[in-house]
Amino acid sequence: MASKPLWTYEAHTLHDLFCEGAVSAEEIVTSHLARIRAVDASVGAFLYVDEAGAVAEARRQDQWSAAERRERPLSGVPVAVKDNIVTQGMPTTAGSKILGEFVSPYDATVVVKLKQAGAVIIGKTNLDEFAMGSSTEHSALAETRNPWDLSRVPGGSSGGSAAAVAAQLVPLALGSDTGGSIRQPSSYCGIVGMKPTYGRVSRYGLIAFASSLDQIGPMARSIRDARLLYHVIQGADRHDSTALSSAGDRTVSGGPWRIGVPREYFGEGMDAGVRRLTEAALERLRGMGHALVEISLPHTSYAIATYYLIAPAEASSNLSRFDGVRYGMRAEGRDLLTMYEKTRDEGFGAEVKRRILLGTHALSAGYYDAYYLTAQKVRTLIRQDFDKAFQEVDFIVTPTTPDVAFRRGERDDDPIKMYLGDVYTVTANLAGIPGLSMPAGVADGLPVGLQWLAPGLADTALFDAAATLEPQMEPMVWPMGVEA
Amino acid sequence: MSQYQVIIGLEVHVELKTATKLFCGCSAAFGGDPNTHTCPVCLGMPGVLPVINQEAIRLAVRSALALNCTVRAVSKFDRKQYFYPDLPKAYQISQYDQPLGEYGWVTIRGADDAAKKIGVRRVHVEEDAGKLNHLGQRLGDATGSLVDLNRAGVPLIEIVSEPDLRSAEEARLYLTELRAVLSYLDVSDLRMEEGSMRCDANVSLRPEGFAGSLEDLPRVEIKNVNSIRNVQRGIEYEVIRQTELLAAGERIVKETRGFDDATGKTYSQRSKEEANDYRYFPEPDLPPLVLDPQWIADMKRGLPALPDAIRADLVGRGIPEKDAEVLVLDREAYEYWREATALFQDERLVTNWMLSDLSRLINARGESFANSGVRPEGLVELLGLIQAGTLSGRMAKEVLEAMFESGQTASQVVKDKGLSQITDAGAIQSIVDQVLHDNPAVVQDFLSGKEKALAFMVGQVMKQTRGQAKPDLVNQLLRDSIQKNYAASQD
Numbered sequence: 006m007a008s009k010p011l012w013t014y015e016a017h018t019l020h021d022l023f024c025e026g027a028v029s030a031e032e033i034v035t036s037h038l039a040r041i042r043a044v045d046a047s048v049g050a051f052l053y054v055d056e057a058g059a060v061a062e063a064r065r066q067d068q069w070s071a072a073e074r075r076e077r078p079l080s081g082v083p084v085a086v087k088d089n090i091v092t093q094g095m096p097t098t099a100g101s102k103i104l105g106e107f108v109s110p111y112d113a114t115v116v117v118k119l120k121q122a123g124a125v126i127i128g129k130t131n132l133d134e135f136a137m138g139s140s141t142e143h144s145a146l147a148e149t150r151n152p153w154d155l156s157r158v159p160g161g162s163s164g165g166s167a168a169a170v171a172a173q174l175v176p177l178a179l180g181s182d183t184g185g186s187i188r189q190p191s192s193y194c195g196i197v198g199m200k201p202t203y204g205r206v207s208r209y210g211l212i213a214f215a216s217s218l219d220q221i222g223p224m225a226r227s228i229r230d231a232r233l234l235y236h237v238i239q240g241a242d243r244h245d246s247t248a249l250s251s252a253g254d255r256t257v258s259g260g261p262w263r264i265g266v267p268r269e270y271f272g273e274g275m276d277a278g279v280r281r282l283t284e285a286a287l288e289r290l291r292g293m294g295h296a297l298v299e300i301s302l303p304h305t306s307y308a309i310a311t312y313y314l315i316a317p318a319e320a321s322s323n324l325s326r327f328d329g330v331r332y333g334m335r336a337e338g339r340d341l342l343t344m345y346e347k348t349r350d351e352g353f354g355a356e357v358k359r360r361i362l363l364g365t366h367a368l369s370a371g372y373y374d375a376y377y378l379t380a381q382k383v384r385t386l387i388r389q390d391f392d393k394a395f396q397e398v399d400f401i402v403t404p405t406t407p408d409v410a411f412r413r414g415e416r417d418d419d420p421i422k423m424y425l426g427d428v429y430t431v432t433a434n435l436a437g438i439p440g441l442s443m444p445a446g447v448a449d450g451l452p453v454g455l456q457w458l459a460p461g462l463a464d465t466a467l468f469d470a471a472a473t474l475e476p477q478m479e480p481m482v483w484p485m486g487v488e489a
Numbered sequence: 490m491s492q493y494q495v496i497i498g499l500e501v502h503v504e505l506k507t508a509t510k511l512f513c514g515c516s517a518a519f520g521g522d523p524n525t526h527t528c529p530v531c532l533g534m535p536g537v538l539p540v541i542n543q544e545a546i547r548l549a550v551r552s553a554l555a556l557n558c559t560v561r562a563v564s565k566f567d568r569k570q571y572f573y574p575d576l577p578k579a580y581q582i583s584q585y586d587q588p589l590g591e592y593g594w595v596t597i598r599g600a601d602d603a604a605k606k607i608g609v610r611r612v613h614v615e616e617d618a619g620k621l622n623h624l625g626q627r628l629g630d631a632t633g634s635l636v637d638l639n640r641a642g643v644p645l646i647e648i649v650s651e652p653d654l655r656s657a658e659e660a661r662l663y664l665t666e667l668r669a670v671l672s673y674l675d676v677s678d679l680r681m682e683e684g685s686m687r688c689d690a691n692v693s694l695r696p697e698g699f700a701g702s703l704e705d706l707p708r709v710e711i712k713n714v715n716s717i718r719n720v721q722r723g724i725e726y727e728v729i730r731q732t733e734l735l736a737a738g739e740r741i742v743k744e745t746r747g748f749d750d751a752t753g754k755t756y757s758q759r760s761k762e763e764a765n766d767y768r769y770f771p772e773p774d775l776p777p778l779v780l781d782p783q784w785i786a787d788m789k790r791g792l793p794a795l796p797d798a799i800r801a802d803l804v805g806r807g808i809p810e811k812d813a814e815v816l817v818l819d820r821e822a823y824e825y826w827r828e829a830t831a832l833f834q835d836e837r838l839v840t841n842w843m844l845s846d847l848s849r850l851i852n853a854r855g856e857s858f859a860n861s862g863v864r865p866e867g868l869v870e871l872l873g874l875i876q877a878g879t880l881s882g883r884m885a886k887e888v889l890e891a892m893f894e895s896g897q898t899a900s901q902v903v904k905d906k907g908l909s910q911i912t913d914a915g916a917i918q919s920i921v922d923q924v925l926h927d928n929p930a931v932v933q934d935f936l937s938g939k940e941k942a943l944a945f946m947v948g949q950v951m952k953q954t955r956g957q958a959k960p961d962l963v964n965q966l967l968r969d970s971i972q973k974n975y976a977a978s979q980d
């Protein structure tokens with residue numbers, strides 16, 4: 006029997022212990038449930054915890070033979086799912102009131118894959134409403150706090166998943182990343198989060214925010230665990246025409262590598278601690294024998310504007326289905342139009358409405374060419390920036406965010422400032438390439454994230470590369486005393 | 490008073506005959522209890538994604554090629570956005586600026602028989618919407634509406650003509666020809682009453698001397714008319730209405746109008762000035778549709794014979810143009826004809842029987858050539874009996890009717906009813922003798938040159954043989970007997 010509580014273990018260790026028969030799945034699950042009960046009242050990572058379902062699944066797995074346990078790479082491992090990923094038998098809210106008591110009639114493909122891999126789905130985590138935000142403060146349903154400092158935000162939009170992993174409520178969680186929504190909260194919470202190449206993970210069952218940018222990805226406390234989860238969820242899907250198998254994956258040589266350092270990512274407005282820890286990490290890479298190459302991604306300055314046209318445009322369309330007709334909440338109105346208007350007015354929060362308006366405008370007759378079409382052209386230029394850069398370098402390394410976790414409420418009245426925080430992450434979504442955030446260390450008690458970017462389809466190579474740096478870094482000391 | 494030219498363009502929606510819907514695996518069959526042909530995808534549940542049905546693309550390409558369109562090797566899908574309860578995602582996946590097929594045409598032939606090419610601007614693929622069932626008498630006082638999404642996501646092609654049609658009659662000819670072409674492709678049921686083929690007509694009047702773009706003329710769209718006949722009626726009414734408005738110095742309002750079958754009039758539905766901005770943009774959930782040019786070429790080669798070719802073939806075989814037209818426009822009739830003529834040489838005789846007596850009986854019984862109880866081999870057997878002289882034309886009609894009634898073959902009917910034509914001169918001679926003996930005055934009339942008198946006597950003989958005597962033979966026997974027995978005595 007382990008000496009430390011089971012909730013402190015990483016996923017691969019828990020899985021091994023379970024396969025060896027050293028611990029039961031029920032012990033693993035109840036340990037994590039106890040941790041959630043002790044801590045989540047102050048962290049607020051979960052919107053829904055399926056205690057009964059998780060224990061029942063654990064007991065079922067305890068009947069499995071060692072071989073059956075081994076066959077399933079996540080058997081015995083508790084996993085949390087961001088609540089914009091649909092699950093049968095548990096509510097799915099997308100952090101919005103408009104979905105009401107919605108329970109999906111089907112499982113997202115990633116959830117099906119998790120179940121097939123033996124994962125025990127513990128519950129659903131909080132997020133900015135419809136994944137629109139960078140702090141999880143835009144959830145209409147609950148507040149999530151950063152386990153490192155409860156007065157601060159966990160980042161977003163996958164803030165619930167990031168906080169859950171950092172507070173050791175679960176070893177693994179799924180997030181979704183449209184402009185940085187996995188990497189930024191991973192950075193703020195000191196964990197590993199990875200956004201795959203667009204298409205390498207099925208989006209079927211992910212409540213769409215911006216279809217051409219959204220990707221589901223893994224969040225964990227180590228690169229090894231993140232990679233394990235990635236390998237379970239990745240792959241082609243007959244329900245998603247944009248999903249890709251590993252057949253086209255790119256490999257990168259074992260090194261030493263040429264590592265690109267884009268000068269546009271080290272400009273003004275960067276937090277001093279972030280700069281110091283990023284430069285220290287780069288020095289370590291140099292020390293490992295890799296060449297640091299200064300590169301330019303000249304269209305970076307247009308990325309935020311481009312992103313904030315394309316993403317809202319697609320969102321305005323994707324969110325139209327929440328109309329009160331078939332599911333979710335419905336506000337009564339004297340006629341159809343009033344019903345639509347009242348439902349959407351009462352159901353959506355301010356940030357979602359802001360983006361729907363922005364997106365609707367960008368697609369309107371007379372404005373489409375100037376806004377949406379132009380944004381798509383700039384998107385192509387940004388993609389070409391990366392294509393060019395990756396002819397010169399194997400990977401690109403940058404800070405994940407210009408700052409550390411900010412205080413709750415600090416950016417309520419300043420959406421532009423919040424949008425600008427996405428500056429280092431949105432480019433990977435626009436270019437469709439994989440990005441990974443790993444801890445670079447802790448500055449003044451708050452974690453700082455280091456971002457790795459790789460060419461499209463080099464997802465596995467990206468994990469491999471980041472994994473070589475991980476042992477060179479100071480080990481993370483996870484925040485334990487998160488009880489308020 | 491100034492003169493106007495009628496400008497008409499038609500938009501035709503055709504439901505493709507696939508087993509499943511355009512973007513999910515649900516049944517695309519017509520009907521079914523409400524919402525039984527549905528799944529998360531076609532219900533527009535959160536998180537769902539479309540996956541294209543390749544069979545729908547095959548049928549759409551086949552249609553576009555048959556309408557002489559150029560098929561794009563790369564086309565894409567777009568979202569057409571508007572809110573309505575029958576549209577679950579609040580957008581329809583359609584094709585906007587890169588349709589599957591373009592630059593096609595349909596040839597029509599008017600009463601003057603001059604061929605006219607009507608341009609087909611585009612053929613694109615899109616999904617159908619669902620259906621609303623309003624509770625109450627009329628929409629205005631409905632107490633509620635129920636949504637049935639069985640039809641939501643059924644594959645459609647939209648076929649948009651150029652504004653090349655100049656009269657309601659041309660519109661009718663175009664739709665008739667379009668339907669005929671599609672009927673030979675096995676792409677759709679083409680049932681306007683079930684909505685598997687629907688038509689919107691754009692009607693405008695061009696003043697004499699107007700040199701601007703047709704797009705600038707105020708256009709009235711007549712929506713969702715449920716038969717070709719009613720499209721024609723709607724356009725006829727609309728032309729008169731607009732002409733009168735202009736004559737009275739009024740302005741034509743760009744609008745959408747419905748057609749009332751009972752009154753034959755169109756009525757205003759909504760003004761286009763307040764119409765939707767559909768905010769089209771490329772569908773990010775579907776990669777571009779890329780078709781192999783070789784496959785497109787193979788599809789073109791694999792097209793069946795189409796109306797133009799069939800028409801030419803029939804006329805070349807000596808079938809009268811009018812009859813050929815009837816056969817071509819009804820694929821079932823044409824296939825019946827093909828089967829029958831494969832078994833029977835006299836194609837004119839087959840055509841005559843099919844388009845007169847057989848047609849009448851089939852229509853009277855609400856059957857069609859495809860499901861009629863009398864199959865081509867049955868008809869051919871009957872025609873064989875006529876040709877062999879066993880049945881007269883009149884008897885054959887009786888036999889055909891009996892074949893419909895009893896489901897028996899022609900020879901069974903003939904045997905059961907003892908209907909076989911009497912071709913034995915000996916058997917008829919005594920009746921001929923009797924008739925001549927009973928009608929001396931008529932015989933005298935004949936001898937004095939009144940040919941009609943003979944017809945009377947033929948009729949008498951036929952009557953006494955219950956129609957079974959062969960008329961030619963009776964005629965001959967009467968002449969011979971008069972010649973022998975009466976003309977001689979006069980000398």
Ligand SMILES: [Zn+2]
Pocket residue numbers: 510513514515526527528529530531532642
């Ligand atoms: Zn369906």
